[in-house]
Amino acid sequence: MEDVPKVEIEKVYEPKNVEDKWNSFWIDRNYFHAAKSSDKPPFTIRYKRMKGFNTLWVPGTDHAGIATQTVVERELRKEGIQRQDLTREEFIKRVWEWKELYGKRIIEQLKKLGASCDWSRERFTMDEGFSLAVKEVFVRLYKEGLIYRGHYLVNWCPRCGTALSDLEVAREDTKGRLYYLKYPLIEDDKQSGSYITVATTRPETMMGDTAVAVNPKDERYKNIIGKEVVLPVVNRRIPVIADEGVDMEMGTGALKITPAHDFADFEIGNKHNLPRVQIMDFKGVMNENAGRYSGLDRFKCREKIVEDFEKEGVLNRVEDYSLQLGKCYRCSTVVEPMLSLQWFVRTKPLAEPSIQAVESSKTRIIPEGWKNTYFEWMRNIRDWCISRQIWWGHRIPAWFCKDCNQITVSVDEPKACEHCSSENIEQETDVLDTWFSSALWPFGTLGWPEQTEELKTFYPTSVLVTSFDILFFWVARMMMMGLKFMGDVPFRDVYIHALVRDEKGEKMSKTSGNVIDPLDIMDDYGADALRFSLTALAAQGRDIRLSLPVIEGYRNFMNKIWNASRFVLMNLDNVGATRRVAPTGLNLSTPDKWILTKLNRTIKEVEDSLKLYEFDKVARTIYQFIWGDFCDWYIELVKPILNGDDQEAKKRTQAVLVKVLSSALQILSPIAPFITEEIYQRFREFGFGLETPDGKEADSIAISVYPAFNQNEVYEEAYGEIEFIKQVIVAIRNLRAVVGIHPSTTVKVIIIPDDKTVFEKIKANENYIISLAKASIDFSHEEKPKKAVAQVVEDLQIYLPIEGLIDVDKEVERIKREISKIVKDIELSEKKLSNQDFINRAPEEVVEKEKEKFEELSIKKQKMEEVLEKLSKVD
């Protein structure tokens, strides 16, 4: 007792005391810094680093154009300032100031989580270098004709005051109304008194109608094709045209055409050369083309016009109608299709190679199910509107000439128009879609357009880990740009991880206020507990429901690891002697062999699962090994040795303990880096350092060599033996519980083995049974006990004699229940074995296994019946 080492370790693991310390330790030591070039293949994450790869994780953020501008504008408004009160430069300065203050949240979260990014390479899409790449890409695409400018109908957010891409419009189920409007028919140049009725959800757009379309096959309208109707309110005459695209079943079969405010109508308008009448301005307010409604907001206008129509008899009827309304994904304002001059990317030529790359698995998408979603989008891709009418973002590098009206596109600011040499030029005020710049991330962050060493080393990257909701926004577009400008895919693997939802399964969002801030969780439970929870719940193809009880459970697991380590450390006396002893050469005990076998199988399973991105399996495997095998059994099996006098055995056990725990910590380290580092550093103080790839002692577990599966440490026989002994121990504990014996009382059990091998197996492990089941064993071959409860393990009968009274009836019931369970299984097994088809058609090993099972069950049944008979005789 005197030489118990002076180990001072807290009973409960406190993440707060260690996490920040190790984070700055890792970063100061440059452990996450990637070599510019290396002969080692690159990959990300801690696991690969421990496997000796040159790893790089580039951290960074995009500038979130519209969202950020919106927030900053709101801040300014609190000061009574409108954006327009400032110059563009002043405003952008304000955005940068805001970004410096609040834009670090994500980075903070990442750092706190212990993300092993190379922080010296942190990038921001608005950085100078990255901006250069953006301009370069724009210019090249423009020169190739893949970017064009034109007057088209685009999705317009009247609140944000900018065009949006198709992806930035969210469709939402909305309750609306279907209004039936009567348009008077013109005959012989005057109103005939008859009408044609059209149905619309947007009656206010009628002022922009330039035709009514019907299906040429529609008998109802055949005779009025080519005639005219007169639009109420504006009194404009418009033709009735025929178009095959009109669905005769929908509405009235007559479709009002508003080319300037509806995408489908725009197409029909083009086909028939219809004029486009724009009836509202960019704020959604009706303009002079709206006649007496001019100046009204579009929704107010609708109310008013419906009211008027009702009075004037234009309105035939109104029906409730549910529709999918497009809304701005940033502010939920109803999007308005608007005619305007915008910049577009011609996407088809870029999509083609991106489709092929995934078809040929040059890039793999994991889980595979997402491939279809990717293909679906890529194959139906439409041109991408990339111009935004905001200030925060990459200003489009195009200059308009006021003399010749031509455009000059250039990376550097031009002095004069390249067409007429006029110096009277002005830069485009629009900026680019944020995603246009994010699309360049994989090469833009590595120094492109310069051909840097980093590009050569790390492009194509190994893996992108991301969420499905930006599969199109980001992944698809990185694919297009990567293939276009680097001639190769941006990443080999795309791992689509689960979306984290709240405990009710709802998507977290700021508006519904159910966001759990990871920083808060880490504050309460530690970063490792959060990391482990997310890993354990990361089953492929399923979202994560994050709830506090789950995190608490894994916090407890961290504490368990802490205490197991505490136990091992407290038992490391004679440090010098056991230091760095490889357990393989020692005279190992059966439990030693058993735990080493388990360890190696665990390592193998973990690595196999990692390769398949099955992170949940990785977590479960490690959890089971550390808690279920190492703590519950190995430590318990070994306690008597550590407390005993056999010095040799003690040293051997210490060596195995350290070896197994170290390896377990290593495979856990990529998931729980903080606690494993803390424990590792304490082990180092005792002289148990791990090695780096070049054979030096590792200053950090994060750079130690990941343990490898070792076939020489797999001991089948010892493994089976301990598994058997475990069953015996559980059986005895069960008997104790049934009878209600106090845990501290030692009992005597009678074990009746049928053959010598079994007897020897028990005998050899008697000590373990004694200490783990608090039982002494009496091998009485002849005499079965008079008064006892019993259990059967395989062909082994275990009796616990009873001194006092037990409820014999209850015990008989219990055994009978157990027997009937066995009988059921036997019957099932028998049925199979007597089925000729089964014998003939099932694989041999399955039949063999079934026979063995039948044997086992039969023996067990027989033994149980003996026990029952015995018990029944007790009065």
Place this chain on the structure above:
RNA sequence: GAGCGCGUAGCUCAGGGGGAGAGCGCUUGCUUGACACGCAAGAGGUCGCAGGUUCAAAUCCUGCCGUGCUCACCA
């Protein structure tokens, strides 16, 4: 409308043609020389419903019911 996914213990979820699993919760007993954020022993399930394929189906197929998501210009 099209596509994808999910219905397994009270809850959260693994598994995935040949003996129903884990964590939490629950019951019972424990200040056990690492840990009560713990230890030990238990209870708990026609694997959504109905057909089909197969020697064998919780697992594969079809349909249905429920549920979630993504995409789509249908008035």
